[in-house]
Each structure stands twice: as C-alpha cells, then as structure tokens.
Amino acid sequence: MTTTTAPSPVLEATGVTMRFGGLTAVRNVDLTVNAGEIVGLIGPNGAGKTTFFNCLTGLYVPTEGKVAYKGTVLPPKPHLVTDAGIARTFQNIRLFANMTVLENVLVGRHTRTKEGLWSAILRGPGFRKAEAASRERAMELLEFIGLAHKADHLSRNLPYGEQRKLEIARAMASEPGLLLLDEPTAGMNPQETRATEDLVFAIRDRGIAVLVIEHDMRFIFNLSDRVACLVQGEKLVEGTSEVVQGDERVIAAYLGEPFEGAPEDTAAAAVEAAEAHATEGDDQ
Template structure:
C-alpha cells in the first residue's frame, strides 16, 4: 500500500480562539460504552474532520455535543459557557447541525424550511403571532428575506417555492445546511454531508463548506469519503470503538498505520444508532476510499 501526500485545504483561514471544547465526554448505554473519554477542541475559522469506521461512535458523539444525549460523563462548552443537554438551548447558544438522514419538512417549500430555522432568533410571543401584529409582521418579513439570502448562499436561490420533497437529493442536502445556517450559529456540525452524492455534487459541497468557513463560522464534519475529508479539513480526529485513536493534520492522520488498520482491518460493526445509521454501502465506500488515499 502506498501513502500519498494530501495538499493542505484550499483557502486556509486564520484560526482563532477555541469556540467549542469537549472534555472527557463519555456516553454509556447500559453496559455498552459508545463514546469513551473523548476530548475535542474546535477553534474559530477552523474545519475539523471526525472520521472512523462504522460503529466508532461518531454520531453518538455529535448527539452528545448537540444536546440530543446527556453525556454520562464529561462537559461541553461553547464560547466558554457550559452547554445544557437540551437541543433548543444548544441551538440558541450558537451550535447548529445537520443529520445523516435528511430531516426536512417535506410538504413545505425550500423557503419555508429555512424560515423554520430562523424562528429561534425571533421574539414575537404567541398572542402577537396569532393576531399578526406589527412586530410579528416585521419579524416575518425579516425572516423571509434572510431565508432567501441563505438559499442564494447555498446555490438554491431559484428553488425557493419548490416543495422540499420534490427537490433533487443534492439540493435537499444543501437546503438542510441553509436551514442550519438560519439559526445564526457560531459553529455548524455536518453529519455526512456528501452521503449519496456524485462527484460533482461532492465538489459543490466542498466549495460550500469553504464558503461557510470563510464567512466566519467553525465547522465540524463527519464523513466516510476520505478524499473529501483530507482535502477539506485543517485537522482530523479518528475515532475507533468510541475512543480517539489519533488527532492531527490530514497528512499525519492518513499516514498513521493505526488509521490504516482501523479501516482495512475493522468497520464490521453497525453504525452508532438506528435513527442515524449510515447509508447502505458506506462501510465499503470508506474502505475503498481509504485504500486509495491512505
């Protein structure tokens, strides 16, 4: 097996102060330890990759960061403030995410889907909304305008009135990212953003993530496509059986023999949880990509 050099990510941004810090995060389900004592720091203007074979605990770790799970042990801070294990509180604090399985409102338009993400930043109360008072109308107009801006940003400006269920798969992925951006996050977590995409769509996703980073956000990405992740990220963490195996630059990680062994010699377990399981064939895709790139 030959080891190839991966160039540093294009348009590297200046990395700032830590924005997200996870310390000693552990998640147990009965007698099963899905995530064990994981530390991770993400800095402003940084793209961090999270890789590992199926069953490594990647999505479980994401769920601990975003409040879907309350970690058995450990602490997660965003901007120096401890995050409560409540998804809405995490979003309001400034962290947004997407999912392995697309979770759009199928019978809403693209514009309406993005507007839903924006409502965590509005302040109109129930009575004002029901009566559609002046404050509600102002906020609704601003929300609609911001949603259209974000559709333009992700390349879906002409699809605002299309029903989400009728949009192509790659467009649905970008729409979910636009909805996450509508929450005005400081950090966005992307769970397999290129799953099921063709090479052209994958290149578009890479360009979009660079634009998100260049707009001032930090990004964390879970991905099985090694060519994509090593060409995108400033830093990469490899999880194996719930623990950090290695952390470093893309070049350091892809040349580490322990990472090669983890992919070629493992990956037979089921993914992290039934709700967010990886698409069929992703394990084979990961092994194949790793063999070519590592």
C-alpha cells in the same frame, strides 16, 4: 487552506463518555474546534461518530464529560444548544418534508426571532417587520446555497443533493457559530461532492466553524484543517491531514493490522485502498 492566527476555541468537548447500558459508545473523547476552523471526524462504521455528535447537540445527555461552546457549558437540551449557537444536519436527511423550501429555512430562524402567539394574532408592525426580515434572510441563504428558484417547492420534491443542501441552509438560518455536518456528501456523485466542498469552504469564510463527519477520505482530507479519528468510541489520533493519513493505527483500524516488516509503499497503497473502501461504504 487558511490557518487561524489566534486560535479561540468555539467548541470544547472534554472527557465525553456515552454509555447505553453496558455498551460504551463513546469513551473519554476530547475535541476542540477553533473559530474559523474546519475539523473532520472520521472513523469506521460504528465508531461512535454520530453518537458523539448527538452528545454535542444535546440529543443525548453524555454519561460523563462536558461540552462547552465559547467558554460556557452547554445545557443538554437540543433547542438550547441551537439557541447557544451550534446547528447541525442529520446523517439521514430530516427535512420537514411537507413544508416548502422557504418554510424549512424559516423554521431554522426560530431561535433568532421572538414573535409569540399574541403578536402573530395581533399582527402589529413589529411582527410584520420581523417576518419580512426573516423571509429576506431566508431567501438570502437560499441564494447562498443556490435554491432560491425553488423556494416554493415542497422540500420532499427536491432531488437528493438539493435536500442535503437545504438541510445545511436550514441549519445556517439559526446563525450558528459552529455547524456540525453529519455525512454531508453521503450518496453524492463526485461533482456534487466537489460542490459541497466549495460550499463548506464558503460557510467557513462566513466565519462559521465547521465540524464534519465523513467517510469520503479525499473530501475530508482536502477540506479539514485538522482531522480526528474515532475508533470504537475512542479518539485514536488527531492532527493535520498528513499526520492522520500517515498514522498506522488509522490504517489498521480501517484495514486491519498490516503484517510485520511490510515494505514502505504498502502504507500509501493502504490509504488508497481505505479511500476506495470508504467510498463504497457510503452506500450502506
């Protein structure tokens, strides 16, 4: 795992709080993602991970706190957030089901192209050039995730794993500086999970920072430079994989409190149990 030499923050979330009426889903969470980093976000079901994601991407307006991308505070509008350079995928796949694979990726290019209605109707050389460039870029991305041969298929006809990949390609089409992945391996088998792992590394190597929510502990601890654990809307702990894996509060959050004076090695067993538990939990 490579570490960045001079950490320059891509994403800075400070004091993000989200309340729905009386319910506080996210409470005073700080999180920083540096350039070239893969940061994991874990937590039991209902911990507020996706809510936090939605706050970052402008889908929700945080009750308190602010989110800054490369030093500028983001406006709370999803399309402006994407325009600024943060792209995301969704926990439950939200592809444009009745568009082809290529068209899905082309929609992702929306913020990086400027052709309006007039140029579409007049079809000047500028329009043709931009359209050709967009298609080329989209095909390049499809090649990157390995779906180029299915460019003309309807996205709804893709198998599950490829739909997940396509969502990532679509997000990457907006040329983001930070990619938010919401449970990218949910419902995948071990081989597919491994492939996704490689894909995320490859994305990082393209200079895109990644923030990933995941329940698969093996996946997240392999992948992440840092991991943050969210429990009941609050950030419990943040640090390297080892730190988080060893943290008793994390184990407690997943498994409940261990009894007093338990032997040392039960902690390790607990982590394994937590992994097993989390993998089963993916089905939900």
